[in-house]
Amino acid sequence: MLEWIRDIGARSIDSLGTLGRAFLFLLRVLIGLPALVLRPGLVIREIFSVGVLSLLIIVVSGLFVGMVLGLQGYNTLVDFGAEESLGVLVALSLVRELGPVVTALLFAGRAGSALSAEIGLMKATEQLSSMEMMAVDPERRVIGPRFLAGFLSMPLLAAIFTFLGIVGAYLIATGLLGVDGGAFWSQMQNKVDFYDDVLNGIIKSLVFGFVASWIAVFEGYDCMPTSEGVSRATTRTVVYTSLAVLGLDFILTALMFG
Amino acid sequence: MAQQSSADSSDVLVDIRGLHFARGRNKIFDGIDIQIRRGRVTAIMGPSGTGKTTLLRLIGGQLRPDAGQILVDGEDVHRLGRSALFRLRRRMGLLFQSGALFTDLTCFDNVAFPLREHTRLPAALIRHLVLMKLQAVGLRGARDLYPSQLSGGMARRVALARAIALDPTMVMYDEPFSGQDPISMGALVQLIRLLNDALGLTSVIVSHDVEETAAISDTIYVISEGKVVGSGDPQSLRDTESEWVRQFMGGLADGPVPFHYPAAPYETDLLGEAGSARAEGRG
Numbered sequence: 001m002l003e004w005i006r007d008i009g010a011r012s013i014d015s016l017g018t019l020g021r022a023f024l025f026l027l028r029v030l031i032g033l034p035a036l037v038l039r040p041g042l043v044i045r046e047i048f049s050v051g052v053l054s055l056l057i058i059v060v061s062g063l064f065v066g067m068v069l070g071l072q073g074y075n076t077l078v079d080f081g082a083e084e085s086l087g088v089l090v091a092l093s094l095v096r097e098l099g100p101v102v103t104a105l106l107f108a109g110r111a112g113s114a115l116s117a118e119i120g121l122m123k124a125t126e127q128l129s130s131m132e133m134m135a136v137d138p139e140r141r142v143i144g145p146r147f148l149a150g151f152l153s154m155p156l157l158a159a160i161f162t163f164l165g166i167v168g169a170y171l172i173a174t175g176l177l178g179v180d181g182g183a184f185w186s187q188m189q190n191k192v193d194f195y196d197d198v199l200n201g202i203i204k205s206l207v208f209g210f211v212a213s214w215i216a217v218f219e220g221y222d223c224m225p226t227s228e229g230v231s232r233a234t235t236r237t238v239v240y241t242s243l244a245v246l247g248l249d250f251i252l253t254a255l256m257f258g
Numbered sequence: 259m260a261q262q263s264s265a266d267s268s269d270v271l272v273d274i275r276g277l278h279f280a281r282g283r284n285k286i287f288d289g290i291d292i293q294i295r296r297g298r299v300t301a302i303m304g305p306s307g308t309g310k311t312t313l314l315r316l317i318g319g320q321l322r323p324d325a326g327q328i329l330v331d332g333e334d335v336h337r338l339g340r341s342a343l344f345r346l347r348r349r350m351g352l353l354f355q356s357g358a359l360f361t362d363l364t365c366f367d368n369v370a371f372p373l374r375e376h377t378r379l380p381a382a383l384i385r386h387l388v389l390m391k392l393q394a395v396g397l398r399g400a401r402d403l404y405p406s407q408l409s410g411g412m413a414r415r416v417a418l419a420r421a422i423a424l425d426p427t428m429v430m431y432d433e434p435f436s437g438q439d440p441i442s443m444g445a446l447v448q449l450i451r452l453l454n455d456a457l458g459l460t461s462v463i464v465s466h467d468v469e470e471t472a473a474i475s476d477t478i479y480v481i482s483e484g485k486v487v488g489s490g491d492p493q494s495l496r497d498t499e500s501e502w503v504r505q506f507m508g509g510l511a512d513g514p515v516p517f518h519y520p521a522a523p524y525e526t527d528l529l530g531e532a533g534s535a536r537a538e539g540r541g
Contacts, residue, residue, distance in 0.1 A: 130358035133318050134372045134420075135347040141375070 022218045025139075029147055029217070032140035042145040043152075050111045050146070051153030055160070057110050058103060062161040065102060066168025069093060073169075074177045083179050087188035090169040095192065095201045096257070099162035101249050104208035107154060108241035112216035115146055116237040119220025120230035128221075143221060147213045154209025155202055162201070200256045207248060212241045271296045271428060271460045272317060276326035279309070279316060286312055288484035289326070294428075299454050299461040301471045304481035305506070305515070310464040311355070313481075314430045317462075318352055319343045331427070348376060351421030351429040355436065357413040359405040365392065365416045366401040372423045391419040395449060411442025415449070422453065428460040429453070435467040447474055468507055472496075480506060482515075 036043055073089045119142065122128050128138040166188075173179035192198065216237050223233035272294035279287040286309035294300045302310055315321045317328055319335045328335045333346060359368050369388045373379060379387070392398040395415040405413055414434065421429055431450065435443050451474040454461045465471045472478065472492035480488040480495065480503050488495055488503035496507055505513030521527065 125361070126354050126356055126358035127360055129320065130352070130354050130417075132320060133347055133350070133352040134375070134424075135344040136372070136375045137344070 018222070021222060022214070025218055025221065026214055028139050029143050032137070032144045033148060035140060036144055036148060042141075043148050046145045046149035047153055050115065050149045051157060054107060054110045054153070054157060057106055058157050058161050059164055061102065061106055062164030063168040065098060065161075066090060066094065066165030066170075067172045069098075069165065070169035070172035070177070074173065074179070083177070084183035085187055085191075086169065086173050086177075086179055087166075087184035088191040091166055091188045091192050092197060094162045094165040095197050096204075097249070097253070099158045099165065100201055100204035100208055101245060103158040103161045103205065104154065104212055104245040105242055107150075107157060107209075107212055108216070108238050108245070111150065111153070112212050112237045112241050113234040115150065115213070115216040116220035116223070116233045117230055119143070119146070119217060120223040120225075120233045123221065123223065124225040124227070124230060126225075139221075143217050147217050150213025150216065151206075151209045154212065155205040158201070158205035158208075196257075200252075203256075204249065204252050207252065208245050211244050211248060215241045215244065269295050271331060272462070273329040274313075274317075274326070275329070277313075277316065277323050277328065278325040279312065279321070279323050281312075285484050287323075290481065290484070290486055292479050292486065292489075294460060294462055295477070296427075296460050297454075297458060298476040299451065299463065299474055301463045301465060301475035301478045302481060303465055303468065303471060303478055303506070306466060308481050308483070310466075310481065311432050314352060314432055314462070314464055317430065318347065318350060348424055349427045351424070351426040353414065353417050353421045353429065353431045353434060355433045357405070357410075357417040359413055359417055359420070361405050364402055364404055365397065365408070365419075368405070368416060369420045369423050372420065376424060387423070388419075391423055392416075394422070394453065395419045396445070409442070411438050411446065414438075414442075414446065418446075418449065418453075422457065422459075425457070426459070428462065430462040430464070432464050433466070434463060435465055435470045443470060450474060468509060472507070482506075 069090045070086060073086050074083055077083045077086055077089065119128075122138075122142065128142065131138045131141060170181070170184060173184055174181045219233040219237045219240070220230075223229040270293045272292070274290060274292040274294075277287045277290040277292075278285075290313075292300075292302070302313060304310055312321065316323055317330065317335065319338070322336055330346060331349070333342075335343065335346065338346060359365075360371065363371065366388055369391050370384050373384050373387060377384075389398055389401070392401055395418050397412060397415055397419065400408065400412060400416070405416070408416065418429075434446050434450065438446060447470050450461060450463065453459060463471055463475060472495075475492060478489065478492055478495055479486050482502060488498055488500055490498075495503055498504060498507075502514040504510075505515060511517055522530075
């Protein structure tokens with residue numbers, strides 16, 4: 001019993017310690033970011049590996065999520081004779097929720113885990129340590145560009161996901177289900193508000209991008225420098241990012257639309 | 259005494275005084291004094307697990323000692339601010355045991371890395387400097403290879419070229435000879451001495467390869483159980499009174515350092531195991 005209580009105590013101290021390290025780490029990374037203005041090449045290279053290489057999964061998922069939304073939404077709306085509102089339904093779901101959230105979840109699996117593994121392996125093979133001994137700060141040289149690349153890529157990926165989702169739904173609606181294309185677009189244009197819907201969606205994806213990149217680079221940087229440590233770090237990145245994104249999504253939705 | 263230390267100070271590049279360091283409850287250094295002189299090759303030797311690598315990290319300022327101080331070129335490493343420490347590190351090269359080359363860069367870019375980070379030299383000049391460093395370690399022809407395409411000895415030589423890229427005053431070698439075949443071992447041994455003399459470096463070698471290290475060092479410190487147990491030039495260490503140092507330098511299996519890790523007597527251990535197994539079987 002006493003052992004059990006002690007164990008709980010040790011675990012909570014441990015996780016609070018990790019949280020503290022994560023915040024201090026974030027602070028140091030943020031302080032180092034402005035210096036990257038002088039070296040945009042570093043960030044652009046990371047945007048390529050974090051953002052551009054994630055495009056395939058984002059494009060395919062976006063199209064399919066949109067097509068499924070179109071099919072499912074039509075089945076319900078047609079009962080009420082409201083199938084012309086399909087465009088609104090699809091656009092609002094994607095812009096407000098599915099675009100930012102699903103993109104963030106895919107991002108965690110595709111780019112976040114890769115970031116953690118890359119940084120963790122650099123740590124395990126002493127590359128970070130040797131960089132430090134060369135008087136180069138790895139937090140600025142390695143972490144900063146990767147964090148910024150993730151943060152910048154997420155809203156762009158979410159926008160692409162949302163756009164393709166709507167295109168997918170349109171193709172299904174007009175091609176398969178016989179919904180009028182004009183009604184699809186005009187209803188969407190009437191009902192989707194720039195500030196309420198689009199801007200809030202962008203804010204969501206910015207927040208998710210920040211959190212997902214933070215978790216990914218921190219887990220990599222903080223991992224045990226062994227192969228087991230790296231594998232744990234990548235798993236934790238995906239799990240924590242997914243949980244954080246879903247939790248934050250609830251809070252943001254409550255604040256924005258509640 | 260005071261006079262002596264001031265006379266020393268121009269000659270001594272790294273001055274370690276009363277160094278204490280512990281990892282958790284495990285004491286690694288228990289009051290160590292080491293002086294590393296300019297222009298010399300100093301070896302720090304000892305059995306595996308005596309914290310030789312830790313010592314290099316302490317000198318480089320990556321770890322903090324619990325007590326004592328380390329002066330490098332007159333500056334207390336652990337009292338320096340971050341930027342001053344980074345300025346000091348530019349004058350030190352550390353060759354990691356693994357080489358620690360950046361796996362996503364070619365040999366050329368690895369050696370160019372510190373130059374590109376710390377200087378604003380034009381690309382043509384950087385190219386010349388990198389080729390000169392690679393030539394010095396005999397790997398100019400391997401400049402377009404990636405670290406995964408190199409053998410262990412070659413990787414270490416590329417790492418050495420990178421460590422001297424900024425023309426440091428001191429280079430520290432972490433186990434440079436371990437796991438090398440005889441040819442690359444011979445090449446490294448010669449290279450360390452040659453670079454030290456040709457470039458006017460100060461070299462610190464941490465190693466347990468007695469023969470190779472003794473062949474090229476001017477001074478050797480032998481560390482065991484957190485203390486310096488012997489120091490001097492290689493010859494005087496071989497002739498030392500200390501049995502321990504003789505065992506180490508001669509590579510004898512038994513001596514003051516017993517072959518067996520401390521344990522309960524063999525007989526009782528075997529019988530005790532059988533006894534407890536029987537007890538478990540019954541339970």
